[in-house]
Amino acid sequence: MDFSREIADKLKLPQWKVKNAIELLEDGKTIPFIARYRKEKTGELDEIQIREISDLLEHFKKLHERKQEIIRIVEERGKLTQELKKAFLGASTLQELEDLYAPYKTKKKTRADLAREKGLTPLAELLKSSFSQNDELISTFIDKEKGVNSIDDAINGAKDIIAEEIAINLPLRGKLREVIRKSGKLRSERGEAEDPKGIYRDYYDFSQPISQLVPHRILALFRGEREKAIKISIETTDDLLPIVVKMMNYDNKLAYYAELIEAAKDSLKRLLLPSIEREIRNELKEMAENRAIAVFSKNLRNLLLQPPLGSKVVMGIDPGYRTGCKIAVIGKYGSVKYYDTIYPTPPKNETIQAEMKVVEAVERLGVEIIAIGNGTASRETELFVAETIKKNKLDCKYLIVSEAGASVYSASKVAIEEFPDLDVTTRGAISIARRIQDPLAEYVKIPPEAIGVGMYQHDVNKAKLKKALDREVESAVNFAGVNLNTASKHLLKYISGLNEKSAENIVKYREEKGLFKKREELLKVKGIGPKAFEQAAGFCRILDGENPLDSTTIHPESYQIAKAVLKSFDITLENFAEIKEDLRNKLQEFDVHGFCKSTGYNPITVRDVVEALKKPGLDPRDELPRPLLRDDVLTMEQLQPGMMLEGTVRNVVDFGAFVDIGVKQDGLIHRSKMGRKIRDPLEILSVGQIVKVKVLSVDLERSRIALELLQESS
Template sequence: MDAKERLQTIADECNLEFAQVKSAVQLMEEGNTIPFIARYRKEMTKELDEEQLRLIEERNKYLIQLDQRKEEVIRLIDEQGKLSEELRGKIEAAVKLQTVEDLYRPYRPKRKTRASKARERGLAPLAEVMRQSSDKHEVQAEADNFINPEKDVETTEDALQGAMDILAEELADDPEVRKWVRTFHWKHGVLVTEAKDPETQSVYEMYYDYREPAQKMPSHRVLAVNRGEREGILKVRLEVEREEEIYPFLERKLSKRPHRYIEETAEDAYKRLIAPSIEREIRATMTENAETQAIHIFSENLRNLLLQPPIRGKKVLGVDPAYRTGCKLAVVDETGKVLYVGVIYPTPPQSRVEEAKETVRQLIEEHTIDMIAIGNGTASRETESFIAELIQELDHKVYYTIVNEAGASVYSASKLAREEFPDLDAAQRSAVSIARRLQDPLAELVKIEPKAVGVGQYQHDVSQKQLGESLTTVVESAVNHVGVDVNTASVSLLQYVSGVNASVAKNIIKKRESEGRFTDRSQLKDVPRLGAKTYEQCIGFLRVTDGENPLDKTPIHPESYPVVTDLLTQLNCNPEAIGSKELNERLRQVNIQAMAETLDSGEPTLRDIVDALLRPGRDPREELPAPILRSDVLQLEDLKKGMNLKGTVRNVVDFGVFVDIGLKNDGLVHISKMSERFVRHPMDIVGVGDVVDVWVLDVDHQRERVALSMIPISFGE
């Protein structure tokens, strides 16, 4: 298809206007990033959001790849002298790569097969007789004419078997046959799993004798079965219900009047060639769909985790819990600067509780700390009990919260952490990271490889390349959504800004360190390797707080500053009035449509400008619920059925959500207990970091598990 057809196809698939898709693709081809297009080119795309733009990008790449494969297949078949106009038309009309591969299959070079050997022995004409004849006796008589010991056709049976092999391969390579059988298998296929050794204990015991329709199997079960098979615990196969209905179809494809040899050929083709191949395809499709879903879940969870609200203006004591090696402490000031690192031993085996209390008490008083961040790893709950007991003894109010420390150990052992804190050991760096995660989760989490953050399901079982690409996209999206203070941001944070790569990020830091803080966005034009295109892409997402131009702390792009000047003139205000009550009142009364015409501006851009002027310096994360701050600890023994608690969603998976209610292990809310109405997926209800009301359904003291409900229940139930 030509470019216009490709764009129209995307528009139809995505239910968008052709002009929107055309503009989006053109902007991407010109080197614009998706965050930039979504934020600053709304008039051109009619306000397509990032999700729609990424879908357009993905589909455009796929269709280009499809066209390239079509051209290659047509060339390969043509080189064999077997390309008919009908076949060319079918290939060109294909809308899926699978269809193109099915059409190419009969012409794909093969290693020696039973059918190719039969053709070499001159049995192709007999195969055609077998196809055309309606009488098996006629076929047998004809087969006698093909006996030729010199060609290894010793008997009539040899000739007949060779002819059947040829027909079986032709049937198995027929694109229509493969499509029909694939659809039938998908509709009637049942994935069956059993244990290789039923006596072996493993985490896969629920799959030791298990059956589920293939097309209905959720992604987490598909990935679990795959892992069990890979580890040699499970045997997995696809059973097809009503399989007997397949044979008449295959027989009719071979002959209008099937006889015994046609029936045998159809059965052989199906069992030997078609079924195993289609089963592999369906298993691959199930895995691909499951991986896509798992990556989607991980991506959404990561986005919600990255966008957790910061706690600003607080000195924080970070605690990295441990047993034998002691709990590492780190005090950081309001800007994240490290003021103190140390270690205490309040947990077993040392259990030096009073000594630890005295150390923490002195730190709290010396640094006026009112916020403690405790990592949720090993010994977390014992450490929590110690902190909770201590703060009850203090004269002023101090709160603590549990911080998800996933990936902190990965960061603390990384080259980046060693460069940032060369004088600290890995555990001390981890305590600093935990403290900073409470202050600004995004700024700290970008230092960690996204895969190490641990808010997914079966993330190690999916395509690591696809997972990495998807998670990087999520981090980029989150960073640009929030914006970055160019005077405080690290290289890790800056390199995720639209248009900025690692070398440009380092150059920004170097210039800041050598010449002092930036006071104007335009100064970034002087950063080495930050050219005009990069400046255009990144500058709207980089903030200069307390700079010379009050607009520099807003998400308004410098290209729109003249519009702002004209707007303020229309409102009889000057730039110094930004943030004032007087200007805000006038901005709220602006008729966007009329003012856009007056200023010769697009309505979406003007709407964004007004919103930015109303809330200069706003952090979009601050509108989300803050972390739960605690002053006392909850024990498993404290729980009673029906008890109402507040908790923080730590992970969302296909079958429910894990909620931190202040215990050693997170409680599980099964998808069936999330709402009184039908829930298609847990993500439709909550996201990572959400604060939710839950009720205790059941407590398993032996396994230390808690079942929760988001549907209110009473004690009497």
Template sequence: MDKSSAEAQGGQAPVVDEAYEKAVQERIRKQIAAELKLSAKQVETTAALLDEGNTIPFIARYRKEMTGELDENELRAIEERLGYLRNLENRKLEVLRLIEEQGKLTEGLRDAVLAAGKLQEVEDLYRPYKQKRKTRASAAKEKGLEPLAGWLLEQRQTGSVEEQAARYVSEEKQVLTVEEALQGAMDIIAEGIADDARIRAWIRAFTHDQGTLKTEAKDAEQESVYEMYYAYSEPVRKLPPHRILAINRGEREDVLKVAIETPVERIHDYIARKVIKRESVAKPWLQAALEDAYKRLIAPSIEREVRGEMTERAEAHAIDIFAANLRNLLLQPPVRGKVALGVDPAYRTGCKLAVVDDIGKVLEVAVTYPTPPHNKIAEAEAVFKRLIQQYHVELIVIGNGTASRETELFVAELIKKLGRDELRYIIVNEAGASVYSASKIAQEEFPDFDVAERSAVSIARRIQDPLAELVKIEPKAIGVGQYQHDVQQKRLEESLKAVVESAVNHVGVDLNTASSSLLSYVAGVNATIAKNIVKYRDENGKFRERSQVQKVPRLGAKTFEQCVGFLRIPDGDNLLDSTPIHPESYPIVDKLFRLLDVNETMLGTPELKERLRQLDVEQLAEQLEVGVPTLRDIIDSLLRPGRDPREELPGPIFHTDVLKLEDLKPGMELQGTVRNVIDFGAFVDIGVKNDGLVHISQMSDRYVKHPMDVVSVGDTVTVWVLQVDEKKGRVGLTMRKPG
């Protein structure tokens, strides 16, 4: 532990002055650097940038020289560890203060607390001094039995335990027998053992390494999705995250009983080695006390702690999976330049339709009833035909919810009848559309529409620009996760918000068309400022240059610095405003253009691109007095002005005819789109009602550690049919070419 000159000595808590705080922060930075395999300078700079209020996207993009080109994941890892370790230091100081107030802080205890590397270690050390509700041990102490416990722990080789205990029999103290006196003394010893930080730490680690999680059914006759866990066991250390969360849910729903079993004798032996130092007249009572300590006090709490750690680990993994899937979904390439007809299928209430033009403006909404129980097919055909012809619809977008199968059959048949080569349809995941349609955002956007009409608009728009539309929906409602409802919701929301923020800033935002929902994810911009931007735009017309955004109410200098590089004006007065180049670098661009004897009107021309490609970036960076990473990004932005990084990814698969489950045969080759990736495989849309499953074992001829090593949400993949279960509507697929 680093000690400042002002740090108090002896058993006192450290004096928290500037020197002490500086020493602590230095140690934290060194620890993070070692953990993340980064330089101390990188961590120190990042910590300073974060403390100054800079956002992760801004630091990652525009402060590369300062951080040594750390990416967003590395920056977020630093931010997370920084928060944890600073909280840990604050808790240490709080614990030392509380123990010192009791007059029980020794130098050894103080050093142990200050040296702790985890919150759990600090809490273990604080446990003996924590105010407890009345316990058997505290009751025994009130009866004056603490000296008897001390006598037993002296482990004398001569003397009579019973005679010693008889001295504490007292009606006044309500200790009526020798047995009661000894039981009270053992209760005190048991609590002391249970509060020993070293013993707890060993048993916790042993339980994790050697324990077995066992599950059984509360009612073995009850049918449920948890039947595989009705008589199940697996070593704690080997349980995969998805299984932990499934078992937790089964327990929470009162279907399963769950317990951790450990080799108890080995634990007793360990405690005995720590407590029983020699043969003595007290040994039988000490043995009984340590066994009681483990069974009554240690085992239940350690089991809760170990299961808590398992759950925390499983939740972190599930959140990572959801976050990765969400990012891939948000970054799906937009389908530009097409008028789309969105269809929200239903049975009784009919299919709601919404025609949107090529930039997402709603042209018309309608309702038809081609599905049961109405089956008004001729009437529905007439409505569809009119909308398709009147608005020159090229793409029909069908939500994959209730009645989507029947609606798809109807649409495929209609396309055949119309005989229009350019007309296609696609099934999209409508997860979250109903959440959006009932939201305040949707009500403000379409006050005169009902919820189903808003849903149809959302379905149409999410193919035109997935990012712009999906940011309006609560991330966890988008439906690309695994057990997302079983994890800590606050942590999930924070993680998913970071993913959306990352995706939005990666792509950039058109300042003149973006919704307030989209703008609110731009670095440094909150919901209030986003609404102010839209309001200012509505009242004053389009922004002509980025600098105008400074006139927006509550958008101060720091916010401007953070957000402006991610805002785009494609047809503004300054052509650089259509690029990711930050205005702080415009003088660098001016110098570069003068050096090349060109001007900004040549942006995007083959001549300028050719000159830029021939530059020696390192030599030029020195000449322009700018960092190499910044200059590299400037040149890349000048080479591809107006670039949308999503457009480099493969687009979605469109259909003209429907594939039925009964059409599928083992060995059939198909093209599909990955809809969701989970721990044990991936669900692939192959054009039938239910997505097919590619199990992890069928993803490659080589060993696959995790499906995400092979596929991502939105990938177009070639698959072969393995088996079809028509009764359950399940399709097994393989990515391993037959033969």
């Protein structure tokens, strides 16, 4: 089936671009590869557009499969007509398809089914069409053996048939859904379960139009209902009965108009409204889940792509109270140089002994940065570190690092393989330190859903969340690229065209054969053939290899173009590395159009090659702002309204952003305090961003800090 036209129409894209993107996806090419190295074929579609095409392709395939399955089932039951088959095939949404299929599902016998078995279908037709009453005719439907003992029994059975006909009328269902979406309200009230912390007190007596509900509120309401702290219902202010009567075309001159009205009321109360309420609740939940997953995905990407501080000696501290603070010093290339436990926090408060150990480690091992996890006892540890640096005039800075997922990593198979002889908390301190050197390389070892930068992520569909986050990790790793000679198997497995096994084989090849000298050597690795090489090569870099182009984002298939560009400046590969700065200046004025006209090369690819030649070997993350380093600490009690501070964005959600300003509690910049009216805080803020803020208020009792955004950095 070719779904390119439907997808192109939905996304408002040219069909040829969509068709080519689908061909590449169907051929097993990954989204990052298509977006980076197949721009000519897709007309420069970006990753987001290709993702949308991929998702819609999957949706249309599932819809098509469901149509075929339903047609087969209905045909087997002998109820398929050409008109019905055409209706099934013409359904544009899953909801429309299931509405069409509803009357033919295998299900428990309904009141209408029982009435049909009693032979009351002709009577139902009579009630809908007769302009004169005829008790004599109705009495012919009395059949005591079938349980129809009176005229009333007969009419009631006929009304059950009519009520079901009303309930499965597709145009009517669609109209009622539309009316309830626009004018209905979602209402919640106190539930039967205890709510000791008053988490859901805002929803004990709550009502809001469905059209105005925001995703984070929907998820909170559904969670409260699941925990039975609140009860939820959907109310409609409109009188829906006239809509039913009008759409069913009931004439008020009909002899049995009153009975038809009774059937319509019964259908609304017993069949239509409960069914439509379920559908709308599912719609709301899906909308809220999709938004929560999108927020988590964006935050995760920004966290993964925080700039690495690179070759620094880092001390990681995993703070704690009773069990102490685990410290671990990591060398410039990630090796463990030293680890110990100190007790500067309650209940032991052994600050002198802790200070001596930290000072000695910093001075002897040349520690440049101290990374403190942001979990339990983080601020007390921060205070201790700041005072130790100041008192001993240590030549180092510190920063607070997200501990998200550190405990998951520490107990994982990956951590046990890396450090079989260390306990879980020491592994946690190592992970915290390494997140400074290269966040991406460390975070990829943790299941993405365990990294706490989401919004109600525990309330969403687990499979959908995992798919979205894995896709985001893959995108981030391929965006940054990897050093083929240093990347771990955990990073390599996300590279386009590679998998867990081929990543392991690359590491094994390095260990047995030595460092890679050129990209083509990848083809010697077990399990990597021409197809895998085609996808992976451009994302794998080799620094100081035989071919300087291997350090760039240029794909080997475009090396001829790169050589031709260099030749136009009388530059060879041999002297390319020596004159990078001079070449960068020359390339600023490079005539892409003229070059393509004389060589026949595609301008899209040539532009990319020229951009890559300007910055060979550059990690794209190096162009981002660096993390905020500190050497002093504030307490929450020292904060005063009006203070101007710098902070690091820790999480962005629909209603605002949480910012670490160097005190015990992250402050909240509400969406309304971001300097201008915005719908989505993600438009202007991202995880890891350095921002300037003003303190608006401090609530010590509830540990809340309200902030106003003064300026966001680039």
